[in-house]
Amino acid sequence: MPTLKTAEPGSFSTIMGIGAYRAENLVTNDDIAGPINSSDEWIRQRTGIITRRRASKDVGVLDMCEEAALEAIASSGLKPEDIGGIIISTVTFEYFTPSAAAALTDRLGTGHIPAWDISAACAGYCYGIGQADALVRSGAMDNVLVIGAEKLSEVIDPEDRSISFILGDGAGAVVVSSSDEPGISKTVWGSKGENWSTIRMTESLYDVRDDRDTPFPTLRQDGPTVFRWAVWDGAEVAKEALAESGIEASDLAAFIPHQANMRIIDELAKQLKLPEHVVIARDIADNGNTSSASIPLATERLLREQPELSGGFALQIGFGAGLVFGAQVIRLP
Numbered sequence: 648m649p650t651l652k653t654a655e656p657g658s659f660s661t662i663m664g665i666g667a668y669r670a671e672n673l674v675t676n677d678d679i680a681g682p683i684n685s686s687d688e689w690i691r692q693r694t695g696i697i698t699r700r701r702a703s704k705d706v707g708v709l710d711m712c713e714e715a716a717l718e719a720i721a722s723s724g725l726k727p728e729d730i731g732g733i734i735i736s737t738v739t740f741e742y743f744t745p746s747a748a749a750a751l752t753d754r755l756g757t758g759h760i761p762a763w764d765i766s767a768a769c770a771g772y773c774y775g776i777g778q779a780d781a782l783v784r785s786g787a788m789d790n791v792l793v794i795g796a797e798k799l800s801e802v803i804d805p806e807d808r809s810i811s812f813i814l815g816d817g818a819g820a821v822v823v824s825s826s827d828e829p830g831i832s833k834t835v836w837g838s839k840g841e842n843w844s845t846i847r848m849t850e851s852l853y854d855v856r857d858d859r860d861t862p863f864p865t866l867r868q869d870g871p872t873v874f875r876w877a878v879w880d881g882a883e884v885a886k887e888a889l890a891e892s893g894i895e896a897s898d899l900a901a902f903i904p905h906q907a908n909m910r911i912i913d914e915l916a917k918q919l920k921l922p923e924h925v926v927i928a929r930d931i932a933d934n935g936n937t938s939s940a941s942i943p944l945a946t947e948r949l950l951r952e953q954p955e956l957s958g959g960f961a962l963q964i965g966f967g968a969g970l971v972f973g974a975q976v977i978r979l980p
Contacts, residue, residue, distance in 0.1 A: 651829040651960070651976060652893035660783035661830025662776075662980045663790075663822045664723025667947040668711040669934065670700035670816040679812050682805040690812055695909020699815035699935025701800040708740045709747050711818035712796045713754050715943075719792065719820035720755075722980070727755040730822070731788030733762040734778055736771025736795045736939040738968075739802060740764065747796070761788075768846070769905045769967025770836070771795055771939035772819070773974060776963075777834030779823035780975075794820040795939035802848070804865040810846075811866070813908070815935030819943025821980070829978075832892035835884055836973035842876065845869045846968035877911045877966050882918035884972050885964045889919075892960075892976035899925045900959025900979065901949055905966055906931035906941035915964075926956060938967065950979060 675698050676687035690696055702711065712735060720727055733755075735748040748762035767774040772795035779791035796818035803811040823831070848864040855861045881904070889896060902925050904912050909931055916927050928945035937944060942963050949956055957979055964974035 649894045649898050651832045651978070652891065658784040658786065659826040659829045660780045660823050661826035661828070661978055663824040664719045664721070664725070665943065665947050665950065665980055666715040666718025666720070666722060666820045667944050668714040668818040669944070670702040670706070670711075672701045672703060674699050674701050676812075679805065683808045683812055685808070685812070694813055695929070695932055696813060696935055697932050699813075700817060702798055702816040708737055708796050708798050709750055709754070711798070711816070712747060712751055712794050712820070715796070715818040715820035716751065716755060716792055716794060719822050723822040723824065725790060725822060727757045730755070730757045730760060730790050730792050732760055732782060733757070733792045734775040734794070735764045736767060736775045737764060737797055738766055738768055738938065739798045767939070767971050767973070768969060769907065769938045769941065770965035770969070770971040770973040772942045773834065773963060773965040774836060776823065776831060776975060776977070777836060777973060780831040780834065783823055783825050789825050791823045792820060793823055794818060795941070795943050797938040797940050799866070799938060802864065802866050807865065807867060809870055810868045813936045814866070815937050817934060817937040817940045817944050819940045819947055821943055832888065832976040834973060834975045835888040835891055838969050838971045840969070842872070842970045845872050845876070845970055874908070874911060876970060877907060878914040878918065881911070881964060881966050881972065882915055884966070884974050885915065885919055885962060888964065888974035888976060889962060894960060894976060896920065896925070897922050898960055899962055900956050901926045901928065901961040903928040903942055903945050903949070903961050903963040905964065906934070906945055907936050907966070926953060939965070946979070
């Protein structure tokens with residue numbers, strides 16, 4: 648098997664364990680088609696989504712993080728006190744501050760370790776992996792918990808036809824640990840700030856504060872623009888991540904893109920000319936678009952349903968609001 652190239656030869660990181668929280672409420676296309684004057688057929692053809700999962704009112708982002716984190720720590724063979732830092736990617740935590748990660752240290756019993764949130768939307772998980780990889784390879788930490796978690800059902804307008812019918816809730820977590828061999832390649836990441844408003848909130852929270860008649864902010868997107876960017880720019884980012892990893896597409900066991908839209912996933916796979924043996928994650932069909940949670944959730948499902956993929960290489964790429972992107976090749980835990 649080929650070896651991944653890393654930026655710092657001799658100091659390596661890898662993903663040791665993975666965990667998931669899948670929201671309890673299954674929402675069908677028929678359940679949400681009425682307010683957007685649509686149908687099950689239209690939603691399936693446009694997005695590939697059949698169902699999405701959404702959390703109950705009494706389940707928050709932190710609750711989802713906790714469950715996914717405990718599963719990831721257990722599957723890595725570690726204990727909470729072995730974790731040296733926590734990174735949570737989320738854009739839907741209920742508070743500006745303090746961070747969800749800081750609160751999670753108390754829930755998990757990790758002790759007084761560094762903990763912080765990042766806001767990189769659908770690329771946030773890949774950003775978190777990039778940060779954790781650097782921290783472990785530098786020797787700053789031996790084990791870093793990385794979580795992508797979203798409760799997007801709280802920030803949708805049921806009558807919006809641009810994005811509301813796509814979104815779901817969930818959390819996925821992994822533990823990135825020091826390793827004798829490379830398990831995470833160099834991260835390829837960046838942003839296209841000139842397209843900052845392509846995926847956006849309708850209002851700022853200060854607008855709501857200053858004008859009681861202003862509706863609560865919800866998500867919107869310019870669908871055609873996002874689609875073209877995700878496919879064409881995304882394919883180039885994915886190709887660059889492969890090149891940086893030192894392996895070929897034929898060496899991959901899986902391709903795990905952000906679960907944004909089934910048509911985007913299919914077009915990316917086509918652009919990359921992936922061999923038939925490469926398994927493509929399609930978790931979006933059943934769980935919808937969960938933003939920063941989508942890649943770890945899709946990874947957990949692949950490994951649960953096809954455990955023979957464990958130990959193989961996977962190309963993962965996230966892209967979303969900002970517009971931000973991140974990608975790397977990992978060895979599957």
